[in-house]
Amino acid sequence: MRRWRMTIACLHSAASNIPLFEPAAARHGLTLRHAVRADLLAEAEAAGGATPAILAETRAELARLAPGARALLLTCSTLGPAVDDPLPLPAWRADAALARQAMARPGRLLVLCAVDTTLEPTRALFAAHAPAGKEWELRLVPGAWARFRAGDTEGYAAAIRAAARGAGTVALAQASMAVANAGGDLLTVPDAAMAAAAQGMPPA
Template sequence: MRIVCLHTADSNIALFDAAARAAGFEALELTHVVRADLLAAAEQAGGLTEAIAAQTREALLALRDNADAVLLNCSTLGPSVDDTLAAQAAPVPILRADAALAQRAVEGGGKVVVLCTVFTTLVPTTNLFAHAAARTAAEVEVQLVNGAWERFRADDAAGYLSTIAAAANKAYESGADVVVFAQTSMAGAALLVTSAAKPLTPPAIALAAAVQAARLTA
């Protein structure tokens, strides 16, 4: 089985490869494509525009050849995966990584705190998790981890992850039942969290959803 992942940061490739190994997906062939320009354009525009969404859809459709599923791994660009794209992509499923994450996060109800580090993902993440929670008893709160993205852009990985871990610990201490890291770049911070359970992160959950979708359409 071949899954093609569209990322907006090179550093996310290793996180997905590690998640595949940890999940035992030995026969899974992962191919990675990085389009940092799409996220940079969205940040410059203050969010996802229709023009950037159209470019993202074009990029995703181009990845269907020889793929069993295509996975968009960027929460800012996530809304580009819509019904129109699904119709154009058939029979190859194109999924957004954070959609499966949202479903998993709210399935048990309770207070769910979703942490983000880049401001352009706040609106799409809030909309996604609100939609997922509408059919459950979950109460969702989306928060921006202030100062974290500046550390990421400065290549301060240690500072980035420690800032996120501190925000997760604070969320648990404030009563969160579930803490979610909305972006793959945040995944490494889960190992630094000392309060309660480890936060949910996209890579393993998204890969499992892509594998399932590919099997259903095989």
């Protein structure tokens, strides 16, 4: 039995992330429990980023999810720094697994974000995992988040695929962006996070 065959409590900022994580969890024999706090991301967007108060509420919500779980997973890249402070259970940000996986790939790396509030936490995260001399670029996909907010999933995915076209290794820094990975050739947060959890290796 895998050491991490356990219940992981996930905190999302969009309900649409749940069906992206469940298939990845099933492939690795993991059980997930979900909670959604869309208001936290909305507040961060309004504030131009995650403020200390927003991060504190994110930590409080994660703590409320702890009973009955063995680990906590924060799937929102904008709110990711919330897990930097201690929590009742092992807690990690899903995009950290992606950063580690992507930075281990040879060659130049393109990291795509869909919302501007994610840019700085993503830049810091990927820089922390970058080996010396690694060539990589962080880029915002123009107009993508407006499509997501409008419920235009196909347009959202198309904008992401267009931004990724012609690049070598491409990492989609937000969990919601996994909808663009129809061909399976892009690195996504749900796949990376569940693979890491199944190996018993929650990334720092």
